[in-house]
Amino acid sequence: ARFREVDEDFFEELEELLLQADVGVETVMELVDQLRWEVKRKNIKNTDGIQSVISEKLVEIYKAGEELDTNLNIQDDLTVILMVGVNGVGKTTTIGKLAARLKDEGKTVMLAAGDTFRAGAIDQLVVWGERVGVEVIRQSEGSDPAAVMYDAIRAAKNRKVDVLICDTAGRLQNKVNLMNELEKVHRVIGKEVEGAPHEVLLALDATTGQNALIQAQTFKEATNVTGIVLTKLDGTAKGGIVLAIRNKLNIPVKFVGLGEGMDDLQPFDPEKYVYGLFAEGLEMEAEE
Amino acid sequence: MAFEGLAQRLQGTLQKIKGKGKISEADVKEMMREVRFALIEADVNLKVVKEFVKTVSERAVGQDVMKSLTPGQQVVKIVKDELTNLMGGEQNPIQFARKSPTVIMMVGLQGAGKTTTTGKLATVLRKRHNKKPLLVAADVYRPAAIQQLQTLGKQLTLPVFSLGTDVSPVEIARQALEEAAREHHDVVIIDTAGRLHVDEKLMQELKDIQALSKPDEVFLVVDAMTGQDAVNVAKSFDEAIGITGVVLTKLDGDTRGGAALSIRSVTQKPIKFVGMGEKMDALEPFHPERMASRILGM
Ligand SMILES: Nc1nc2c(ncn2[C@@H]2O[C@H](COP(=O)(O)OP(=O)(O)OP(=O)(O)O)[C@@H](O)[C@H]2O)c(=O)[nH]1
Ligand SMILES: Nc1nc2c(ncn2[C@@H]2O[C@H](COP(=O)(O)OP(=O)(O)OP(=O)(O)O)[C@@H](O)[C@H]2O)c(=O)[nH]1
Ligand SMILES: [K+]
Ligand SMILES: [Mg+2]
Ligand SMILES: [Mg+2]
Numbered sequence: 001a002r003f004r005e006v007d008e009d010f011f012e013e014l015e016e017l018l019l020q021a022d023v024g025v026e027t028v029m030e031l032v033d034q035l036r037w038e039v040k041r042k043n044i045k046n047t048d049g050i051q052s053v054i055s056e057k058l059v060e061i062y063k064a065g066e067e068l069d070t071n072l073n074i075q076d077d078l079t080v081i082l083m084v085g086v087n088g089v090g091k092t093t094t095i096g097k098l099a100a101r102l103k104d105e106g107k108t109v110m111l112a113a114g115d116t117f118r119a120g121a122i123d124q125l126v127v128w129g130e131r132v133g134v135e136v137i138r139q140s141e142g143s144d145p146a147a148v149m150y151d152a153i154r155a156a157k158n159r160k161v162d163v164l165i166c167d168t169a170g171r172l173q174n175k176v177n178l179m180n181e182l183e184k185v186h187r188v189i190g191k192e193v194e195g196a197p198h199e200v201l202l203a204l205d206a207t208t209g210q211n212a213l214i215q216a217q218t219f220k221e222a223t224n225v226t227g228i229v230l231t232k233l234d235g236t237a238k239g240g241i242v243l244a245i246r247n248k249l250n251i252p253v254k255f256v257g258l259g260e261g262m263d264d265l266q267p268f269d270p271e272k273y274v275y276g277l278f279a280e281g282l283e284m285e286a287e288e
Numbered sequence: 289m290a291f292e293g294l295a296q297r298l299q300g301t302l303q304k305i306k307g308k309g310k311i312s313e314a315d316v317k318e319m320m321r322e323v324r325f326a327l328i329e330a331d332v333n334l335k336v337v338k339e340f341v342k343t344v345s346e347r348a349v350g351q352d353v354m355k356s357l358t359p360g361q362q363v364v365k366i367v368k369d370e371l372t373n374l375m376g377g378e379q380n381p382i383q384f385a386r387k388s389p390t391v392i393m394m395v396g397l398q399g400a401g402k403t404t405t406t407g408k409l410a411t412v413l414r415k416r417h418n419k420k421p422l423l424v425a426a427d428v429y430r431p432a433a434i435q436q437l438q439t440l441g442k443q444l445t446l447p448v449f450s451l452g453t454d455v456s457p458v459e460i461a462r463q464a465l466e467e468a469a470r471e472h473h474d475v476v477i478i479d480t481a482g483r484l485h486v487d488e489k490l491m492q493e494l495k496d497i498q499a500l501s502k503p504d505e506v507f508l509v510v511d512a513m514t515g516q517d518a519v520n521v522a523k524s525f526d527e528a529i530g531i532t533g534v535v536l537t538k539l540d541g542d543t544r545g546g547a548a549l550s551i552r553s554v555t556q557k558p559i560k561f562v563g564m565g566e567k568m569d570a571l572e573p574f575h576p577e578r579m580a581s582r583i584l585g586m
Contacts, residue, residue, distance in 0.1 A: 019334050022515035025325050087538060087566065088399030088511065096431075118566070119404075119443070120436025127431035141439075172541040207397065209331035209515025211543040232398065235484045237517035260398070260429070 003047050003282070006039050010047065014054070017281040022209050023240035027247055034061060051279050058274040062246055070254045070267040073198045073226065074107075078156055079163045080189055080196035084182060084219050085203035087170030090231035090257055092121065094203055095165050096128030097257070097265035103132060107162040112152030113138035114145045114185065115169040125167050131262060135159070145169065145181065146188040153192040166197070173218035186223045200225045201254065206232045206239030216245045230268070231257035238277055290512055294544040295583045297326035302367060302584065308360035316348045316363065323367070330544030333519045336374070336553050344370050368584050374549045375576035380533065380558035382417075385504045388474040389422075391465070393501065395494055395529065396509035397521060398482030401537035401563055403433065405509050406479040407440035408563065408571035409535075413475050414446070422473035424464040425450040426457040426497065427481035437479055444568060447471070457481070458496045465501060478503070485524030498529050506531045507560070510551060512539045518547035519554045526555045536574065537563035552576075 003010045011032055018028045038057050044050065072081070081098070083091045092115070099109045111129050113136055115121035122138050129136035137152035149166055156164040168185060171178035189196050202225045204212050219225050230239045233256045242253050253268040301322040305315060320341050327337045344366055347353070353362045384390045392409065394402040406423055413419040423441055425448055427433035434450050441448035449464040461478055468476045478501065483490035498506065508522060508531040525531055534555075536548050539562045548559055564570040 016334060019328060020516045022331075022517075025328050086513070086541070088401060090399065118436075119407075119439035120432045123432035123435040124430075131431075172538065174542040175540075205399065205511075205513075207511070207515060207517050207521075208513045209543075209547070210329055211331075211513040211541065214542060232484075235397070235517070236486060236520050237515065241515070 005046055006044055006050055011036060014278060014282070017278045018240060020281075021238035021240035021277045023277070024210055024213070024244045027244040030247075031058065031061060031243070051275070051282065054278065055271060055275045058243075058277070059270045062243060062270050062274065064246075068252055068270070070227075070252075072254070074163070075195075075198055078153075078161065078193055078196075079198050080153070080156075080193055081163060081165045081199045081201060082168065082186065082189060082197040082223065083166065083201050083203060084168055084223055084225070085170060086172050086215055089170065089203040089205040089208070090229070091170065091203045092124050092128065092167055093260060094201070094229050094231060094255070094257060094265065095125065095167050096132060097262055098255075099128070099134050099165060100132045100262045101265060102163050103134060108159075109134045109163045109165065110152065110156050110159065110161045111136045112148055112164060112166040114148050114167045116141055116143050116145050116148060117169040121167075121169065146185050149185055149188050150192060153189065173215050179218065179222045183222050199227060201227050201229050202251070203229045203231055204239065204242065206230050207235060207237040208239070208241065210241060212239075212241040213244055213248065216249050216251055220249060220251060225251055227252055227254035229253075229255045229257060229265075234258045234264070240277055290539045290541055290543050290545045291579065291583055292542065292544075294326060294330040294546065295585060297329065298323065298367075298583060299585045301326060302364045306360045306364050309358070311354065311359040311363065313349050316345060319363070320345050320348075327546060327549075330546035331515045331518070331550075332546035333516055333550035333554070336519070336550045339553075340370060340374065364584070368580060371549075371583065372577050372580040374553050375580050376552045376558050377576060379573055379575045380560050381573070382413075382560065383504050383532065389465075389468045390475045390505070391501050391503040392475065392477045392505045392507060393494075393498060393503040394477065394479050394507055394509055395525060395531070396482060397484065397511070398430075400482065400509045400511045401535075402482065402509045403427070403436050403440070403479050404566065405507075405535050405537060405561075405563060405571065406437065406477050407444060407568050409561070410446050410475075410477055411444060411568050412571055419475045420473050421446060421475040421477055422464065422468050422471070423448045424461065424476060424478045426460045426464075426478050428453040428455070428457060428460070429481045433479075433481065440568065457493060458500055461497045461501045476501075485521050485528075491524075491528045494529050505533060507533050507535050508557075509535045509537060510547060512536045512545050512547060512562075513541060513543040514547040519550045522551040522555050526557065531555065531557050533558050533560035535559075535561045535563065540564045540570070
């Protein structure tokens with residue numbers, strides 16, 4: 001094995017693995033420094049069992065002393081969930097998966113086709129509605145998304161559904177007009193239902209690099225994001241930037257997307273996740 | 289603007305060394321440490337960064353630089369040369385077939401921007417090259433992928449060839465080529481479904497479409513915000529089907545855009561176009577040397 005001892009080479013390798021997982025320079029430095037202390041404190045010399053020490057410590061840092069709960073903030077009466085994020089990250093697909101999941105739990109679900117901009121976006125959500133067997137409230141392409149939300153909330157109240165999930169058009173966070181439009185959508189929902197939206201989920205594509213941090217920051221400012229859905233984790237990208245996002249912005253990951261099918265959404269499991277960030281890489285090194 | 293963050297970081301670093309009349313190896317080392325961080329923060333792949341740092345450092349501590357009267361400026365020039373190298377030299381135009389139609393295949397990960405770029409590319413081909421493109425809806429998997437392309441076709445008043453979702457993409461491509469011959473289309477753009485580079489079954493499907501349609505261009509569509517994984521993706525697609533060029537999308541964002549540097553350096557395939565927005569006129573040719581200059585502010 002290449003790394004029998006937990007020495008400086010070992011930490012350097014760990015640093016590189018985390019950088020390659022898109023954790024980001026600053027956060028990697030902080031994490032690895034803390035791990036150095038941990039190793040010193042526990043007087044660990046060789047690499048036997050080091051992986052669990054690392055992942056325990058990373059989870060501890062991720063949790064930051066809080067009891068994390070991936071459950072959605074579901075109300076006794078109508079719950080409104082707003083899905084936001086940049087273009088193509090998986091918002092609409094996640095809504096389909098989430099609707100399936102909530103329906104499985106016995107809830108009645110309705111969807112709002114709030115992306116009136118992108119070609120075929122409404123049709124896409126309608127297909128998901130059919131797949132899952134839930135109603136989709138829609139207007140024509142090009143109509144005002146805030147008006148769609150208003151309609152949908154009225155329909156949701158009339159039909160007494162448990163959860164309304166609202167789709168929005170993808171937008172890059174540096175587009176001020178589009179971010180203002182999103183704020184307006186958020187505001188309209190809040191006016192119609194006390195305390196709504198009860199969850200604002202930011203979809204982040206696991207293949208995204210350091211820009212995800214700015215995405216999270218800007219969307220949080222506009223819509224008070226309550227949780228992240230980390231999509232496309234079924235590929236080879238790791239989405240390590242969520243550690244920095246948790247660290248700097250205190251937004252937790254609630255779900256991970258693991259494919260394009262209805263069942264490919266899972267609650268976020270920090271232990272499993274952090275292990276996946278580095279373990280495979282270290283093992284491969286050990287075999288060399 | 290994309291690349292801006294990287295530009296600021298690199299310019300700040302290089303400014304410190306630029307005016308120096310004398311440079312030590314320690315100066316170079318310190319500078320390259322900062323350059324390394326700037327590149328990683330910009331999502332340039334770690335291995336590419338290491339290679340870059342090594343090349344620049346070796347050149348920068350060479351005799352001719354150290355003995356020069358303006359070593360600081362020499363070092364800055366080396367960084368620029370190597371950065372331009374990373375980006376690839378000249379602007380690289382579309383390759384047209386000698387015998388019509390020219391076939392272009394759009395491939396890439398899910399959500400990268402293939403379908404949107406298909407519409408934009410058709411716009412460029414019609415406007416700038418006077419072509420009569422046929423758009424082919426070969427994504428039978430994503431919900432409403434066909435409607436998406438059809439909506440774009442309607443907006444652009446361009447025909448979209450589709451056989452619904454029950455026919456295989458290979459067969460769709462085959463019949464589309466027949467249609468193109470019948471209707472005298474001189475360009476055929478095939479929009480394929482997004483797929484993971486590790487999905488063997490779907491990668492095989494791409495090989496089959498390619499074997500049948502013998503494309504003149506295979507464009508890998510890549511999201512400019514992609515992180516470290518960009519090289520794995522690009523390498524895998526290139527090894528499987530031999531891409532001919534890259535389209536970098538969503539460059540209207542504020543990403544530092546390092547994926548562009550990594551992909552180019554790993555595949556040696558040119559970035560041909562950049563997507564600058566969601567609208568159909570938002571596609572621009574990519575000029576590597578201009579981009580390198582912009583990043584370094586000179
Ligand atoms: N492999 C994989 N693909 C996914 C996942 N989630 C979504 N996708 C795919 O990613 C692509 C984009 O997903 P959408 O749901 O349309 O993304 P969006 O954020 O709604 O996109 P816009 O509305 O255009 O901004 C589609 O091809 C989805 O099937 C995932 O977890 N894994
Ligand atoms: N801002 C911006 N958005 C873009 C650009 N190119 C594509 N998009 C958006 O990115 C999202 C995904 O684009 P699509 O064309 O559906 O991507 P795709 O690769 O065909 O997706 P799949 O077929 O699901 O794999 C859409 O919201 C597009 O409007 C661009 O250059 N800039
Ligand atoms: K993407
Ligand atoms: Mg969508
Ligand atoms: Mg598509």
